[in-house]
Amino acid sequence: MTASRTTYQIPIGPIHPALKEPVNFHFEIDGEKIINVDIHLGHVHRSIEWAGTKRNFIQVLYLAERICGICSYCHPMSLALAVEHAAHIQVPERAEYLRVVHAELERIASHILWAGVAAHEIGFDSVLFLTWQVRESVLDLIEYLTGNRITKGIT
Template sequence: MSEKTTYTLPIGPIHPALKEPVAFEFEIEGERIIGVDLKVGHVHRGIEWIGMHRNPIQILYIAERICGICNVCHPIAFCRAVENVADIEVPERADYIRTIVAELERIHSHILWAGVAAHEIGFDTVLHLSWAIREKVLDLIEYLTGNRITKAIFTVGGVRRDITKDQYPKIEEALNYYKENFDALKSVFLDDKSIQMRTKKCGILTKEDALKLCAVGPTTRASGVKKDVRVDQAYCAYGDLDIKPITPDILTGEINGDVYDRIIVRLLEVAQSVDLIEQCLDRLPSGDIMAEPKIPKLLAMLKRTEGDGIGRAEAPRGEVIHYVKLDGKNE
């Protein structure tokens, strides 16, 4: 019997299959990838260096652009890090509004991911269907923040925009839309036999490997690891809400850690986000939305602050951590 042979397959840094420049060297045995050498940094933007030469309010603009898709979690994590250093107490109402906007982003990001997954397995019709459904939440985000993509609603010590009672009907309309269309998304992604054949028992990440590789977000939860910053170290309003980590066995009774399970987790988290937003609206407290509404006064206070702090947030794709060090020079 002949010994198994391996070969190396280089892909990138520029390749039509890649969304951005990155280089892989795959070690392959038959049809199984047994190793990979990853070379990154081709799109390094020097964000940390830029931040060292800006004040905290200016850095917010940069933090929102770290990721074009998940641009709520980064400013939240950054703000929480600065608030941690400066001992700023965020108004409770602002925490609830931050949570609402974060969950709206989670809805749009998960549906976007599901559409891309459909495209990758050859179902462009499902991509177009899911992205059409996603438009509703982008319209709502624009209605509440003024922007569809970069929200510009966050500031150190609170939020820049309030959510008022007269906005509730529009919010409720969008949430009801997702309740009504959830079964359609579930039917398309989870009940279709062709999609099941392309996603079940494919791309398996076991619980052991997920822990070993420090996987985060829906990817690790799909492998049965109940890790979620919103629960483990509750921030904003999450400590007041009824929330538990989503794993695929909630729906199927089993965990396989495959692509199908990762789709399940994201779709269930869309429904969970709708529920969390409704909880926030029902419990939204009265009060201020900023700890210090006058930016010059806030900057003057931060300029006198020295120390370091950490802010964590659960992005749609997983945990985000920001480390901030203030040197008493407003940098």
């Protein structure tokens, strides 16, 4: 005789304290084993693509810069790289180096932020404050290089 097991559906989201962004998960579990996960994204879709069709290229760069406050350089840089590739535009080597420096500084600041958030989630608030202090130093360097800490307008 085999034991019959029942699977359960556990919905999490789209708004949940453990989630940083609105996302909807539907877990199907059998005991402690996850059998399937359905993920539903797009809860914060703001039609930026449509808004971009109503603006010129410079305005779209500033719009792309405001997609995310944490990573406000990578979005306009991606847009500029796509346009340059489509139009067969070669930027100077110095510009490529500057882009890498700014992108890496932003990436460092973002990773420090999320390391602090992860520490906070498991109860190490002192680590959160230490990472915030280190991140401030990186943002100060970004401000020194670009004139702004978040929206830089330098793509």
